[in-house]
Amino acid sequence: MSKLFFKGRIETRQNHVLAGYNVNRDVKAGTDKAPISITVQSEERKAELELLVSEHSVIAEITVDADQEENTLELDILLNKPKTTTFEKMPNRNDPCNCGSGKKYKKCCA
Template identity: 45%
Template sequence: MSDKFFFKGRQDARVSNIEYGYETKASSKAGSKKYPLALTVTNQARQQEVEALVADAQLHAVVSINDSDGAVESITELTALLNKKSAVKVDKLPARNEPCVCGSGKKFKKCCG
């Protein structure tokens, strides 16, 4: 006889926390001490400018100089972190029976609500 008639509960232990991918819980924040930014610049003066930007943003980076003829500057990681938008904060709307914010003297539900 099959055991499905006598078994109370699951026959296979269900795994509730299955994770897929590589390092799914990794908190690799770019620009931290553990994960510094890898930046490439073309000359010494530009290196000092980029290091000043990194210091102002309180980030960590390894800035290397590539001064060959066809060298291309690679600071896209830094610009992405500096241009990151902040969270939008919305002011709380008044409750229905409070005075309206437009200054009409009416209740919010009768005026702008």
């Protein structure tokens, strides 16, 4: 018998596999299949947002309703995605020092 044989109730295993947060989505927000919805109060604001949406090639449904407050949350999230922070790698002992002196790191700033 294989080591990968599941010992237990199979319906429990299936529920466990199906549960969880799906980070590998096929449908992204702002595409043809999943357009974002925006509500604005005036035609001028609608024209501004249409220009912004076309610059960033995002698909959006913009509705004008003076009674409701402006809702551009989905657009703000798409346009202001957080950037991945990268840190500068610490040089090894025998690498040149990053201060620009020309010496090895171990003899300069270590």
